[in-house]
Amino acid sequence: MENKNLEILKQYWGYESFRPLQEDIINSVLLGRDTLALMPTGGGKSICFQVPALQLAGICIVVSPLIALMKDQVQNLRKKGIEAVAIISGMSHREVDIALDNCVYGKVKFLYIAPERLYNDLVLERIRYMKVGLFAIDEAHCISQWGYDFRPAYLELAKLRRIHPNTPFLALTATATPRVVDDIQDKLGFVGRQVFQQSFRRDNLAYIVLAEEDKMGRMLRMIHRIGGAGVIYVRNRRETQEVSQFLINHGVPADFYHAGLDTQTRSQKQDSWMENRIRVIVATNAFGMGIDKPDVRFVLHLDLPDSLEAYYQEAGRAGRDGKKAFPVLMFHQADREKLWANFENSFPAISFIQQVYHHLGNYFQLAYGAGQGLSFDFDVVDFCKRYQVDILPTLSALKFLERDGWISVSEAVFIPARFKFEVDYQELYKFQVQSAKYDPLIKLILRTTGGVFDFYASVNEYELAKKLKIAYEKVIDMLQGLQKLELASYLPKTDAPQLTFRQARVDYKHLFIDTAFIAERKRIKEEQIKAMYTYLDTKDCRSIALQTYFGEKVETPCGVCDLCLTRQHRVDLHGKLTEEIKTALLAGEKDVKELVDLLTLGDDETKLHVIRLLLDKEQIILRDGKYSWNSQF
Numbered sequence: 001m002e003n004k005n006l007e008i009l010k011q012y013w014g015y016e017s018f019r020p021l022q023e024d025i026i027n028s029v030l031l032g033r034d035t036l037a038l039m040p041t042g043g044g045k046s047i048c049f050q051v052p053a054l055q056l057a058g059i060c061i062v063v064s065p066l067i068a069l070m071k072d073q074v075q076n077l078r079k080k081g082i083e084a085v086a087i088i089s090g091m092s093h094r095e096v097d098i099a100l101d102n103c104v105y106g107k108v109k110f111l112y113i114a115p116e117r118l119y120n121d122l123v124l125e126r127i128r129y130m131k132v133g134l135f136a137i138d139e140a141h142c143i144s145q146w147g148y149d150f151r152p153a154y155l156e157l158a159k160l161r162r163i164h165p166n167t168p169f170l171a172l173t174a175t176a177t178p179r180v181v182d183d184i185q186d187k188l189g190f191v192g193r194q195v196f197q198q199s200f201r202r203d204n205l206a207y208i209v210l211a212e213e214d215k216m217g218r219m220l221r222m223i224h225r226i227g228g229a230g231v232i233y234v235r236n237r238r239e240t241q242e243v244s245q246f247l248i249n250h251g252v253p254a255d256f257y258h259a260g261l262d263t264q265t266r267s268q269k270q271d272s273w274m275e276n277r278i279r280v281i282v283a284t285n286a287f288g289m290g291i292d293k294p295d296v297r298f299v300l301h302l303d304l305p306d307s308l309e310a311y312y313q314e315a316g317r318a319g320r321d322g323k324k325a326f327p328v329l330m331f332h333q334a335d336r337e338k339l340w341a342n343f344e345n346s347f348p349a350i351s352f353i354q355q356v357y358h359h360l361g362n363y364f365q366l367a368y369g370a371g372q373g374l375s376f377d378f379d380v381v382d383f384c385k386r387y388q389v390d391i392l393p394t395l396s397a398l399k400f401l402e403r404d405g406w407i408s409v410s411e412a413v414f415i416p417a418r419f420k421f422e423v424d425y426q427e428l429y430k431f432q433v434q435s436a437k438y439d440p441l442i443k444l445i446l447r448t449t450g451g452v453f454d455f456y457a458s459v460n461e462y463e464l465a466k467k468l469k470i471a472y473e474k475v476i477d478m479l480q481g482l483q484k485l486e487l488a489s490y491l492p493k494t495d496a497p498q499l500t501f502r503q504a505r506v507d508y509k510h511l512f513i514d515t516a517f518i519a520e521r522k523r524i525k526e527e528q529i530k531a532m533y534t535y536l537d538t539k540d541c542r543s544i545a546l547q548t549y550f551g552e553k554v555e556t557p558c559g560v561c562d563l564c565l566t567r568q569h570r571v572d573l574h575g576k577l578t579e580e581i582k583t584a585l586l587a588g589e590k591d592v593k594e595l596v597d598l599l600t601l602g603d604d605e606t607k608l609h610v611i612r613l614l615l616d617k618e619q620i621i622l623r624d625g626k627y628s629w630n631s632q633f
Helices: 002-013 020-032 045-053 067-079 093-105 115-119 121-128 154-164 178-187 213-226 239-247 263-274 308-315 333-345 350-363 382-385 389-401 424-432 439-448 461-468 474-482 515-535 542-549 561-584 594-598 604-616
Strands: 036-040 059-063 084-087 110-114 132-137 169-173 195-199 209-213 227-235 254-257 280-283 296-301 324-329 374-377 407-409 417-421 457-459 488-491 496-503 621-625 626-629
Touching: 002 020, 002 263, 020 036, 020 045, 020 195, 036 178, 045 059, 045 132, 059 154, 067 110, 084 093, 110 115, 115 121, 115 154, 115 333, 115 407, 121 132, 132 154, 154 178, 154 389, 169 178, 178 515, 213 227, 213 296, 213 324, 239 254, 239 280, 254 263, 254 461, 263 280, 296 308, 296 604, 308 324, 308 515, 308 542, 324 333, 333 515, 350 382, 350 389, 350 496, 382 389, 389 407, 389 515, 424 439, 439 461, 461 474, 474 488, 488 621, 515 542, 542 561, 561 594, 561 604, 561 626, 594 604, 604 621
Parallel strands: 036 169, 036 195, 059 110, 059 132, 084 110, 132 169, 209 324, 227 280, 227 296, 254 280, 296 324
Antiparallel strands: 374 496, 407 496, 417 457, 417 488, 621 626
16 A cells, blocks of 8 residues: 555655655544644645545545635646646536536546535536545635634535435545544544544744834844745734835845735736745735745734734745744734634624624525525625624624525635537637638637536636737627527636525515524633733743644654743853852852842842842851852852
């Protein structure tokens, strides 16, 4: 079994050996066991399901909320000659139908789907007819209400177990507390408990927490001192631009990144940073998922994350090459208060949730009793502006509406334009002979786009216009014309999140909202905020604090975080002060002022502290207001 695993790894990925735990996880899957893998960000989770899936009969269904990452993995698998498809938001009903048919009857080996797709009976029915060798559940912590990023759609995964009861599940996550580990296995109906977990300790990461009023000045000094590439996380889009401009003004090559940018711009900025054309990317938490840049020397948070899970994952993007790196968290008292205020705003009143639902119906002009199954491009910023509601409680209201089965909301992702001929080759040829207007466009599509009679293929309207030497608008008009003539289907590109009404619109007064669930989520979130405060205030060791939170029992300090270094510096200083005190007192008795004035190291408070410690240990003796060294030491 091991030889086959390594053979596949070398053949398709070019690696000579597995990373820690990878092969143990793979072998567990191959034995048909339900398996949970806890591996740090960048630990090679995808290998753990891709290698065994290539040995198992049937298809591997991968469920992930990270649509951009799904698209990347599908493209990478296809480049290796492995058949893979993704069903994501923004695809038409017919596109989904064709893709699912290929999974049932074709040679597709990997089907990637967003969890929201499991709301769809069509998808579930087709999965029933597939020969499924493995279910791989990425970001598995999303299924647990105890997790930091609970997603209601993940609860639909239980349906997969009912459809294929004998197919093993591989659940993967980078961050999970012991309670979440148990909850994942319960929610997925694990048969037996098989958990593989790497330590949460990253020996090369020197965690630093700074109570700092002048964040910008301290940030600049740290960037210059540490050197190399880095990520700076801030809370909102405005800050990404302000901080990046500050860095540029002070000679640091930097850029900003957030989810509000179009896909092409985001991709260009990301590539510039990956290729070290810029040193620092200033971003919201929209940046980083699936990015594997090994030489990140620092990850700096200028705002407090909502949870230790989120912080650990974001901080873990530093130092993947195993070399020394610095996750730095800066805060002041106002940040702690703001974090609590955001927590309060994340749990709006039931009347507000009802109001948001009512506004959604009006926004999309749905009549009462209509809308079930309909999907729309959804600009949440425009929605909030139109109805003058705050974005944070609105986002929370949308999540609660999703959890109670009224809507589903997908993340934003770029989907290029797609095109498919709906007639056979002979009928299309007859049309070409009769239509000089469309003939050049049809010939170009046939020459440059494969499989366009069988499935929807991506087309680039700008490239078509350039090659035909006509206006972009003219190409759009002609593609739409072919659709009107019922010769083809044309689906324009999209770059917006999708909102789907899972039930027909009802009067908001009859809207069921699970108040008990909201109260429980609020209690869980409060625990997570308080854990963040505990991390800020700990006096022991940052790594121990993180490991303890994730249920890992450890007593050995990391030796490299700010607290460990401060403690070591204090020990060193105390040792040197002790030697100075001994030398001074062996030369003769001294009163406290004489002794303190003679000492050259530390401030007066530190000097007096060491003197008191030596008195307690009886290494020095106080008699008649004079100190002397105890000759027994």
